[in-house]
Amino acid sequence: MDLRLENVSHRYDALEVLDGVDLTARDGEILAIIGPSGCGKSTLLQIAGGLIRPTSGRVTAAGAAPAGCLNPITYVFQDFALLPWRTVAGNVALALEHQPLSRGERGERVAAALARLGLAEFADALPRQLSGGMRQRVGIARALVVDPAVLLLDEPMSALDAQTRELLIDDFLGVWLQNRTTALYVTHNLAEALRLADRVAVFSRRPGRLAELVEVPVPQAERAGEAARLEIARIQDRLWDLIRTEASAADREMADA
Numbered sequence: 001m002d003l004r005l006e007n008v009s010h011r012y013d014a015l016e017v018l019d020g021v022d023l024t025a026r027d028g029e030i031l032a033i034i035g036p037s038g039c040g041k042s043t044l045l046q047i048a049g050g051l052i053r054p055t056s057g058r059v060t061a062a063g064a065a066p067a068g069c070l071n072p073i074t075y076v077f078q079d080f081a082l083l084p085w086r087t088v089a090g091n092v093a094l095a096l097e098h099q100p101l102s103r104g105e106r107g108e109r110v111a112a113a114l115a116r117l118g119l120a121e122f123a124d125a126l127p128r129q130l131s132g133g134m135r136q137r138v139g140i141a142r143a144l145v146v147d148p149a150v151l152l153l154d155e156p157m158s159a160l161d162a163q164t165r166e167l168l169i170d171d172f173l174g175v176w177l178q179n180r181t182t183a184l185y186v187t188h189n190l191a192e193a194l195r196l197a198d199r200v201a202v203f204s205r206r207p208g209r210l211a212e213l214v215e216v217p218v219p220q221a222e223r224a225g226e227a228a229r230l231e232i233a234r235i236q237d238r239l240w241d242l243i244r245t246e247a248s249a250a251d252r253e254m255a256d257a
Contacts (some may be wrong), residue, residue, distance in 0.1 A: 035203030
């Protein structure tokens with residue numbers, strides 16, 4: 001399924017956050033969104049998911065949802081957003097509670113989602129018993145249990161240490177390659193964007209405008225290899241060139257504020 005943002009602008013009272021954004025996440029791709037702090041990346045994701053109505057513009061979807069899809073668009077949050085009194089299985093099952101499924105169907109879906117993320121043996125654990133990386137795996141499993149057409153991910157790795165982040169990126173990519181769910185992926189980490197994304201949308205400082213769309217021509221499964229490193233490094237340098245001045249100006253604006 002394609003997810004299209006057409007001439008999207010947004011403001012909070014007098015503060016203009018986004019201006020005239022035209023952007024399409026193509027069916028089966030990961031589209032990463034990067035830009036300076038405060039440029040409206042998370043706001044754009046909330047608009048894409050219907051949590052915020054844009055001041056102007058619209059969001060549309062095109063194409064068929066996958067077989068078994070219960071919820072076309074679903075989120076993975078930065079702060080895990082788990083209910084501490086529910087088990088791992090209970091947190092994943094939360095996404096199914098408003099669906100017209102039998103108890104057996106819910107159990108099958110939960111078990112399959114836990115297995116995909118390597119969580120089957122932790123089904124009865126509480127979030128406080130898990131590491132940060134395992135808690136975020138639960139968040140991803142909860143998003144995938146509904147077989148979404150579009151995944152919206154808001155800096156899902158930023159709360160993790162570097163080693164855990166690398167392991168979870170590999171795991172997430174392995175799961176994503178099985179179904180290639182359309183994804184909008186907000187991150188401030190250029191290396192993370194280039195490990196995962198088919199294309200990278202570079203935003204200007206506030207009000208956020210789409211500055212450039214950068215293709216990443218190396219297949220995800222090949223990016224960790226020696227042959228791809230020079231090409232990925234070249235693209236990363238280009239991305240940094242695109243946002244360096246904007247990021248510096250955004251930092252000065254925030255300091256002045």
